[in-house]
Amino acid sequence: MQNNCPVRHAVDAFYQNLTTHQLWVGFSGGMDSTVLLHALTQAKPSAVKLNALHIHHGLQSEADHWLIHCEAMASQFNVGFLAKKVAVDVTANLEAAARQARYQAFSEVVEADGVIVTAHHQRDQAETFLLNLMRGAGVAGLSAMPVKRPLTHQSSYQAWLVRPFLSVPYQALLEYANSHRLSWVEDPMNQQTDFRRNFIRQQILPLFNQAWLQPEQKIAQASAHCSEANHLLDTLAQIDLQAIDQGSNYFDWQAMQSLDWPRQKNLLRYWFVLRHHIRLTQSDLDWFRHECFAASLKANPQRILGGKVLKRFNKFVLYPVEKKQEFLFVWREDIDLTSINSTLQKCLGKGVAQHWFNPNNKIEIRRLKPTDSVNRASLKKWFQTHKIPPWERGVWPVIIINDQLAAIRDYRVFEPFSAKPNEMGVKFVALN
Incomplete structure (x- = not known):
């Protein structure tokens, strides 16, 4: 037997x-x-x-x-x-x-x-x-x-x-x-x-x-025939994926528009399974076609997917979009400037003059607030030029010295806080 x-x-x-x-x-x-x-x-x-x-x-x-x-x-x-x-x-x-x-x-x-x-x-x-x-x-x-x-x-x-x-x-x-x-x-x-x-x-x-x-x-x-066909579709998606700018949490949706809709759907399905183990529903695909991809370039359509936020900004679809938390850091004299999670970096002739970092001054690192005194039109244009998504602008980090706006990360250092050409300064490089 x-x-x-x-x-x-x-x-x-x-x-x-x-x-x-x-x-x-x-x-x-x-x-x-x-x-x-x-x-x-x-x-x-x-x-x-x-x-x-x-x-x-x-x-x-x-x-x-x-x-x-x-x-x-x-x-x-x-x-x-x-x-x-x-x-x-x-x-x-x-x-x-x-x-x-x-x-x-x-x-x-x-x-x-x-x-x-x-x-x-x-x-x-x-x-x-x-x-x-x-x-x-x-x-x-x-x-x-x-x-x-x-x-x-x-x-x-x-x-x-x-x-x-x-x-x-x-x-x-x-x-x-x-x-x-x-x-x-x-x-x-x-x-x-x-x-x-x-x-x-x-x-x-x-x-x-x-x-x-x-x-x-x-x-x-x-079913076995479908499995073979699905393997071929995955192979096609791998080829199409190489032609667009993409990473673990974003892809270039505008570059996808050169493909017909069936290939766009195939690529969307593949990317979400590959990167996030999420299988898109027909409703999800309909949203991409009729709302996300069809919206004007100035729009920022968004959708909840798998309990997380998906947003479109500029030429990218970003998923998931993590909501940045409120933060407040108060500097003390005993803290090494170069040890603050790569937030500050010493450099010559750039950033906030180092002499401001002394016990007599109150120094904070926090988010940008609506009450901060800054040219909003100029700052908005800078955000747009540097393709900073709207949801990140409201929590953009700044340095406050003695309750005055001293620096906005990557944007500018304000007088009288900026380092002179031959003076050691502290540059605001990141916030982790």
Whole structure:
């Protein structure tokens, strides 16, 4: 049987590509994960340490019984076992909230560079494709679930989620479970058709089976085609990205206008996923096209995205735009001028004359206030010339000496505070 067993073939292929000796299995106690844990145990290389991780959601009265069952199965299979209880927000979408809590728990347990495997199979892939199809997803969403993906988006920590059974039919798992006389638990929530995934499983796919041969395989195949198309779109976006000025929190939206709208959309999607792990909605894309890109050059359209502020200024879209906090720094005699977070820098013939920095003078570094005496028209023109965004102008740092405006960062030093050509001065270079 093993020679023609899709389950065993999938597990063997997985072990051939495994580069870690510490392996976790997401183990719910259901048929799928029981087959996965058993098959991994049967084919396990001696150097691999196998652990079952059970997430206790507490959503069912049988949850404690499932935990006991899973611990017993792990002991029977002679693998490590860990149960982790999670809190699920029952006021939100229950499926999504449970999934989020589950993956958060995975990331807390699996070590850096570690691997956790789940038992998602071909029918799960078909269901995900249909769910995303009915959300109006593009090729990225219709790619459904990848075989391997990062467990989190944290740059300081990375582990991997792998789905070895993604191309294995459900029927093959069921035949494996029966042939090895495995026991498992049944979640009654899987029978509730008010959950959309269950509705697809129990109502839609059986209808497909009446009209087509192996529809789940065909749907999964279509998903694989979308994944290939999405890879090509990412490659195109990488090419387009090189042609515009961009960084981690900005991109040149005017340079994008040489592209047609489909390529602009593709580039926008790619940049936000690449830089901020945010997937733009159709509403977000509509805003970019009809409000952000269509607004006059003098306008500064903005939008809340992912709980943070996005703004357009000049030729750039900036995200996120961090709101600068109020600040006040009072200089004392015992403070070294060159140690103030690179705020002040000594130099000859420039900046505020150093002799002003003495115990007899009151010296403050704070934001520019509307009551400060300065030629506002000239300062506004300077801000515009130097492309300082409006939201930064209200918190632009200044030096106040004896309650008089002595210097505005980068703009000018006022008399009588400026250093003479042969006099040591203190230049205002930054504020961190």
